[in-house]
Amino acid sequence: MNIKTLMLAAVGGMVGLSGVAATSPALADGEHFIPMLVYRTGPYAPSGIPIANGFRDYYTLINARDGGVNGIKIAFEECETEYNTKLGVECYEKLKNNGAHGAALFNPFSTGITYQLIPKAPVDKIPILSMGYGRTAAADGRVFEWVFNFPTTYWSQASAFINYVAQQEGGLDKLKGLKIAHVYHNSAYGKEANPTLEVLAEKYGYDLTLLAVDHPGQEQKATWLQIRRLKPDWIFMSGWGVMNQVAVKEAAGIRYPMDHFVGNWWSGSDADVIPAGKGAIGYKSATFHYAGAGFKVHDDIIKYVYGGDEAKAKENNIGEVLYNRAVINAMFSVEAIRTAQGKFGNKALGGEQVRWGLENLDLTEARLKELGMEGFTRPFKVSCADHETGGPIIIQQWDGKQWSMVSDWIPTMRDVVRPMIEAAAAAYAKENNITPRDC
Amino acid sequence: MEILYAFFVAPFVDMASDPIFFSEVVIGGVLTGIMYSLVALGFVLIFKASGVFNFSQGVMVLFAALTLVGLMEHGVPVWLALILTVMVMIALAFAVEWIMLRRLVNQEEIVLFMSTIGLSFVLQGFGETVWGSNVKLLDVGIPNESFEVGGILLNEFDLFAAASGALMVTVLAVFFHYTRMGRALRAVADDHQAALAVGIPLKTIWIMVWSVAGMVGLVAGIMWGAKSGVQFSLSLIALKALPVLILGGFTSVPGAIVGGLIIGVGEKIAEIYWGPLVGGAIENWFAYMLALVFLLFRPQGLFGEKIIERV
Incomplete structure (x- = not known):
């Protein structure tokens, strides 16, 4: 065997192995099938890896600790999207019919992919759970029967940020004349908060400046020079990937007071602040769950998934912000299946049945306690008309080593946001000839 | 009329x-431009030696930075990690020459170009397999404090990066113009076969130039990696070098620095003073537009060699 053959064999072997590694437990007729669209490679891998690990670990925990959902195991399979919309749609097409009953639901974990899957969901009868991302108007369940974005959306988040600023400044009346800048990723995702911020600027009289940053956001000097000249009282950021790390570093570089710089929930992970070193101390971000590995569910993951090996669990990102977010997302998925089983029986379920489970999900404080997640996130109840629930947010702050919560749960402005959602959903319905359901 | 006034x-x-x-904007543009030049230099070096656009240069920046930070994470001191990374980049140059280039002597340029695309995927996959995909903090001790001079805010890190870039460009410009090896390198770029015929050691030249490109990549990787953390997106910084190359010329070391400065300053001024009129985020495409305008008048770039071919 010459060296060329040897190398070809090695490469072939690696390709083969990677294919095996991407596939998890073998599918059986009596299992729920949950596809996982992941991005462990590519420019957004630093965010994608803890997310993928969180999903994988929670499903593994349910199988190992509880023997599945009411005795029915979860089969899950990863498909690599590189956070690329085209690849994401390919993964969807590849996995949607796997399992005896097809996919139970999809968690795209990408606003771009979600937008592409929204029209497919009612055709394939597979629900989409875009937890805190995707199309905000999908919160109107009368129009978007197959899409769910609970516990809260970008628009609700933006309104809660303004509520938080008001709290810090001494009341909503103190917003008048304040300068607020929104630094956003120049994409559909990044622009989501703009309409809400604009409506609220008109209502409360603050000066809003919108500053777009082009993908990927490696170079932002022009943006931060503008911030330096503008001297905004508060900055809100809708960033993603490298844009977050550079923004935090640039803000520190121009000596912007970091405790007045608040990222949205995709701009507040460990990976976003660690590269900025000491400069990131004081930076804040919105979130809808706690960070850290101090909850019972984490103890269970260490025990049942990692055999008690805490170091190994840490290597796999346990307790990091995005890991925890994925754990919560996986928990929502599992609880929706459990809810659906209450109606359809303890058996493996398909998309139509799980859609019913999502729409009737009632996550109470007591249930969160049973799941080992008491205080981890907030309870909520989904309904036919409301697929969002408008849940509150909480502000966390980076102290150089970890995130700590520095606010109470901040309510969103339902009175402002819900009419906007309904108007956007009605426009979508008209454009796509959809007759809204009667809820 | 109002629109005309606004624009x-x-x-x-x-x-x-x-x-x-305005001075702060210009200085910011100059400092950023030098950072672009650092990346563009790697492209220029390899283009000069082989007439090929090295698609993998951005990934080489990432690979070098990943290797450095990976070694440091394993407890290797900074100075030793730097030496070891340089050695890795030299080893990479040997491997590229041995596995890829020597089999492609005198092939069409597009063949060589395609091979560098392949190389970028191999390097990226190999780097991520060995060092992982997480964002890594790179701290090699470069100062990072901000200070004001006459109301203009400057940052020690930006100044250090600019000084490193300027030094590197000077050394390389001298090397290409005044050394025997530099002239040999230019001869190889003109014609592989003719260079071989007059006794220029093609393989040695290629190894040397890929090694230097690797070291330039390492410097660029340190500067950009220290800003954003070392992660995959570091390889995308190559996109910022393209307009610099188009503008400065693919074969000119001083062209890379002048091109970098023009692009750096131009995009900052455009973004800050004209960006808000069209919704912002114009600096990426503005850099390309600026380069294309220059192309209309000097297709070979500001400092590039004029292409004369017999027909």
């Missing part, structure tokens, strides 16, 4: 009314 008068009034801020 053709107001930005200049704005510049004149706040000269200190």
Whole structure:
């Protein structure tokens, strides 16, 4: 065997192995099938890896600790999207019919992919759970029967940020004349908060400046020079990937007071602040769950998934912000299946049945306690008309080593946001000839 | 009329009314431009030696930075990690020559170009397999404090990066113009076969130039990696070098630095003074547009060699 053959064999072997590694437990007729669209490679891998690990670990925990959902195991399979919309749609097409009953639901974990899957969901009868991302108007369940974005959306988040600023400044009346800048990723995702911020600027009289940053956001000097000249009282950021790390570093570089710089929930992970070193101390971000590995569910993951090996669990990102977010997302998925089983029986379920489970999900404080997640996130109840629930947010702050919560749960402005959602959903319905359901 | 004023008068009034801020914008553009030049230099070196656009240069920046930070994470001191990374980049140059280039002597340029695309995927996959995909903090001790001079905010890190870039460009410019090896390198770029015929050691030249490109990549990787953390997106910084190359010329070391400065300053001024008029985020495409305008008048770039071919 010459060296060329040897190398070809090695490469072939690696390709083969990677294919095996991407596939998890073998599918059986009596299992729920949950596809996982992941991005462990590519420019957004630093965010994608803890997310993928969180999903994988929670499903593994349910199988190992509880023997599945009411005795029915979860089969899950990863498909690599590189956070690329085209690849994401390919993964969807590849996995949607796997399992005896097809996919139970999809968690795209990408606003771009979600937008592409929204029209497919009612055709394939597979629900989409875009937890805190995707199309905000999908919160109107009368129009978007197959899409769910609970516990809260970008628009609700933006309104809660303004509520938080008001709290810090001494009341909503103190917003008048304040300068607020929104630094956003120049994409559909990044622009989501703009309409809400604009409506609220008109209502409360603050000066809003919108500053777009082009993908990927490696170079932002022009943006931060503008911030330096503008001297905004508060900055809100809708960033993603490298844009977050550079923004935090640039803000520190121009000596912007970091405790007045608040990222949205995709701009507040460990990976976003660690590269900025000491400069990131004081930076804040919105979130809808706690960070850290101090909850019972984490103890269970260490025990049942990692055999008690805490170091190994840490290597796999346990307790990091995005890991925890994925754990919560996986928990929502599992609880929706459990809810659906209450109606359809303890058996493996398909998309139509799980859609019913999502729409009737009632996550109470007591249930969160049973799941080992008491205080981890907030309870909520989904309904036919409301697929969002408008849940509150909480502000966390980076102290150089970890995130700590520095606010109470901040309510969103339902009175402002819900009419906007309904108007956007009605426009979508008209454009796509959809007759809204009667809820 | 109002629109015309907004586009053709107001930005200049704005510049004149706040000269200190305008100076800060220009200085910011200069410092950023030098950082672009650092990346562009790697492309220029390999293009000069082989006439090929090295698609993998951005990934080489990432690979070098990943290797450095990976070694440091394993407890290797900075100075030793730097030496070891340089050695890895030299080893990479040997491997590229041995596995890829020597089999492609005198092939069409497009074949060599395609091979560098392949190389970028191999390097990226290999780097991520060995060092992982997480964002890594790179701290090699470069100072990072901000200070004001006459109302202009400067950052020690930006100044250090600019000084490193300027030093590197000077050394390389001298090397290419005044050394025997530099002339040999230019001869190889002109014609592989003719260079071989007059006794120029093609393989040695290629190994040397890929090694130097690797080291330039390492410096660029340190500077950009220290800003954003070392992660995959570091390889995308190559996209910022393209307009610099188009503008400065693919074969000119001074062209890379002048091109970098023009692009750096141009995009910052455009973004700050004209960006808000069209919704912002124009600096990426503006850099390409600026380069294309230059192309209309000098297709070979500002400092590139004029292409004369017999037909």
